[in-house]
Amino acid sequence: MGMKVYGTPQATNVARVVMILEEVGAEYEVVPVEFGTELKSPAHLARNPFGQIPAFQDDDFMLFESRAISRYILRKYKSDLLHEDNPKEATLVNVWLDVEYGQYNPPAGVIIYNALVKPIIGQVVDQQAIDNNLEKLKKVLEVYETRLSQCKYLAGDFISFADLSHFPCTYCIMLTQYKSVFDSYPHVKAWWEAIMARPSIKRMVEIMSA
Numbered sequence: 001m002g003m004k005v006y007g008t009p010q011a012t013n014v015a016r017v018v019m020i021l022e023e024v025g026a027e028y029e030v031v032p033v034e035f036g037t038e039l040k041s042p043a044h045l046a047r048n049p050f051g052q053i054p055a056f057q058d059d060d061f062m063l064f065e066s067r068a069i070s071r072y073i074l075r076k077y078k079s080d081l082l083h084e085d086n087p088k089e090a091t092l093v094n095v096w097l098d099v100e101y102g103q104y105n106p107p108a109g110v111i112i113y114n115a116l117v118k119p120i121i122g123q124v125v126d127q128q129a130i131d132n133n134l135e136k137l138k139k140v141l142e143v144y145e146t147r148l149s150q151c152k153y154l155a156g157d158f159i160s161f162a163d164l165s166h167f168p169c170t171y172c173i174m175l176t177q178y179k180s181v182f183d184s185y186p187h188v189k190a191w192w193e194a195i196m197a198r199p200s201i202k203r204m205v206e207i208m209s210a
Helices: 012-024 042-047 066-076 087-121 127-148 167-173 177-184 186-196 199-209
Strands: 003-006 028-031 055-058 061-064
Touching (some): 012 066, 012 199, 055 066, 087 127, 087 167, 087 177, 127 186, 167 177, 186 199
Antiparallel strands (some): 003 055
C-alpha cells in the first residue's frame, strides 16, 4: 500500500509532511481531500478524528498531526534532522519546534489566512488583524535574529527539522505584500535563503505552485 498523505500540498500542515517525504526521498501518494463535507465524512474522520488535514497512512499505520507524522518519517528513514543521537542537540531541536508551533506560526497563520486565503474564498480581509499580527511576528523575529546571530540555524550550527518546519508558513508569507517584514532581520534572511537552497525545498516550491 505504501505511504499516503491525505490533503492538499498547498495547505501548510500538509506541505510540512510532503516536504519531509521529499527530504528523505520516500515514495508517497498525495490523496486529495476536499474542504467542507469530505473533512467531516466518516472515512476521513477515521483517518483524522478532528476532521482536519493532513492524515497519513503507512500501510496499516495511521497518523495525524503534521509534526508527529514528520518525526515518524524522519525516524523511519533514519534522518539526522532530529539529532536524536545527541540528547542536548535533540532537545534544542524540540525547543525550536515548540517555538515554531507556539510563537511563530500563530501570527504567521493569521497573516496568511487574511492575505492569501480570504481573497480566494471571497471573505473580507481583516486588515487590523494583519497589522496586529505583523507586530507580534516582528517581536518573534527579533528573538530569531538574536539567536541566528549566534549560530547558523535555530538549534545550532546544523540544520534540523526545527528549521525546515518553518518553511510552509514562511513561504506563504513570502507570497504576500508583507514579505518585506523580514528585511529588517539580516540573519533571519540568511537563514531563510539557506533553507530555500535545499533540493527538497526547491521541489516543494514546484509542488505548492502547481
